[in-house]
Amino acid sequence: MSDSSQAVLEIVPPAGPLTGKITPPGSKSITNRALLVAALAKGRSVITGALSSDDTRYMAEALRAMGVAVERQGTTFTVTSSGRLAAPEKPLFLGNAGTATRFLTAACAFVEGRVVIDGDEHMRKRPIRPLVEALQRLGIDARCETGCPPVELFGNPAAFAGRDEISVEIDGSLSSQYVSALLMAAPQAPVPVNVRVTGDGIGSQGYIDITLSVMRAFGANIEQEKALAWRITPTGYTATDFAVEPDASAATYIWAWEKLTGGSIDIGVRPKDMSQPDAVAYRFIQQFPHFPAEIAGEQMQDAIPTLAVMAMFNETPVRFTGLSNLRVKECDRVRALSTELNKIAPDLAREEGDDLIVLGRPDRANDDTPVEIFTYADHRIAMSFALAGLKRKGIRILDPGCVAKTYPDYWKDLARIGVKYRA
Numbered sequence: 001m002s003d004s005s006q007a008v009l010e011i012v013p014p015a016g017p018l019t020g021k022i023t024p025p026g027s028k029s030i031t032n033r034a035l036l037v038a039a040l041a042k043g044r045s046v047i048t049g050a051l052s053s054d055d056t057r058y059m060a061e062a063l064r065a066m067g068v069a070v071e072r073q074g075t076t077f078t079v080t081s082s083g084r085l086a087a088p089e090k091p092l093f094l095g096n097a098g099t100a101t102r103f104l105t106a107a108c109a110f111v112e113g114r115v116v117i118d119g120d121e122h123m124r125k126r127p128i129r130p131l132v133e134a135l136q137r138l139g140i141d142a143r144c145e146t147g148c149p150p151v152e153l154f155g156n157p158a159a160f161a162g163r164d165e166i167s168v169e170i171d172g173s174l175s176s177q178y179v180s181a182l183l184m185a186a187p188q189a190p191v192p193v194n195v196r197v198t199g200d201g202i203g204s205q206g207y208i209d210i211t212l213s214v215m216r217a218f219g220a221n222i223e224q225e226k227a228l229a230w231r232i233t234p235t236g237y238t239a240t241d242f243a244v245e246p247d248a249s250a251a252t253y254i255w256a257w258e259k260l261t262g263g264s265i266d267i268g269v270r271p272k273d274m275s276q277p278d279a280v281a282y283r284f285i286q287q288f289p290h291f292p293a294e295i296a297g298e299q300m301q302d303a304i305p306t307l308a309v310m311a312m313f314n315e316t317p318v319r320f321t322g323l324s325n326l327r328v329k330e331c332d333r334v335r336a337l338s339t340e341l342n343k344i345a346p347d348l349a350r351e352e353g354d355d356l357i358v359l360g361r362p363d364r365a366n367d368d369t370p371v372e373i374f375t376y377a378d379h380r381i382a383m384s385f386a387l388a389g390l391k392r393k394g395i396r397i398l399d400p401g402c403v404a405k406t407y408p409d410y411w412k413d414l415a416r417i418g419v420k421y422r423a
């Protein structure tokens with residue numbers, strides 16, 4: 001097989017169904033929450049089944065830079081901490097890991113001294129102002145000149161001491177990660193913290209449920225006051241051993257490998273046993289090639305590239321709605337999907353506002369003109385367009401190595417199940 005260090009990978013459509021066993025990597029969202037919360041707990045926590053990828057490495061390195069011992073052996077992280085983060089000597093570099101960047105920004109409000117949170121050129125275009133302004137309203141000295149990283153803040157471990165309680169409001173409409181970030185930071189405060197979401201609600205509300213569940217596993221006490229309002233008591237966190245479930249967004253590609261080729265792949269876990277929002281995409285993938293005319297993306301945002309690329313082979317057109325947040329992910333995913341689908345066949349996709357319409361036609365599989373898919377340094381664009389290559393000849397994925405953000409073994413797993421590449 002070819003490896004992902006190549007600049008281009010051409011997928012050879014398999015002659016028959018893809019069948020076998022593939023274990024998806026651990027959940028990115030759960031791993032990065034568990035790493036942070038373990039670092040805020042005094043003692044030793046062992047996190048098993050974790051994701052080892054760029055995003056979790058950036059989180060682990062940042063925690064080490066703040067005095068936490070984080071050791072990794074395969075998919076197990078051992079985190080030993082005093083329960084407090086110390087000011088790092090240098091800016092924290094978090095690549096394009098949205099979870100690490102947003103979660104650490106709030107957690108560092110209790111660090112004594114200056115912290116700079118920065119990322120790569122892509123992260124420097126991803127908004128963080130609503131979170132920084134929420135910290136400012138709490139009296140934390142924080143700033144982000146461009147509205148995106150870098151963020152500079154001066155934390156204070158004694159912040160809020162002497163108050164009866166504190167309350168913070170946050171608009172989570174651009175990213176639910178702002179809400180998760182404040183929630184996870186809250187048990188460090190010396191007084192109860194009330195967190196309330198304002199604005200038009202939040203996309204992928206399921207990520208908040210994951211946040212609360214990881215917090216509770218590490219001893220946090222959270223009362224749900226209203227639908228999007230919580231009160232967190234000042235318990236701190238308790239070190240514990242914690243098992244991470246497989247990544248549901250990664251699983252969507254494997255479910256698609258199976259469905260597009262009429263195969264059968266055992267991933268070792270049932271979608272209904274997964275707590276992550278993208279597990280609901282399974283239900284849609286099963287309906288292929290008879291997707292509904294409209295699919296709402298708000299509550300399974302990271303699964304939309306998977307479904308949108310599958311939709312090119314669907315019997316009927318599909319309108320994907322609720323995609324506004326996809327414009328501020330690793331790239332503008334609505335634009336990337338429409339542009340690259342139209343490279344495969346003109347007029348295959350179009351944008352209407354933030355909606356994406358994919359005009360599915362199963363006969364697309366008969367084309368074979370070579371097409372180079374630009375991937376915008378976005379793992380999900382690379383992984384989802386690989387799906388087109390399972391049915392149509394000539395799909396060439398540029399910069400395939402970008403999958404290392406969340407699924408470093410993606411190309412190896414696809415080869416393991418029987419897919420071949422042409423260099």
Ligand SMILES: O=C(O)C1=C[C@@H](OP(=O)(O)O)[C@@H](O)[C@H](O)C1
Nearest residue numbers: 029099175176177207301302325
């Ligand atoms: O909280 C999380 O773990 C995530 C929340 C979602 O982002 P937004 O909340 O920014 O939409 C999702 O797209 C991201 O991959 C992971």
Ligand SMILES: C=C(OP(=O)(O)O)C(=O)O
Nearest residue numbers: 096097098099302329330
């Ligand atoms: C949006 C994503 O990541 P991030 O955690 O960087 O926001 C993603 O993994 O699709």
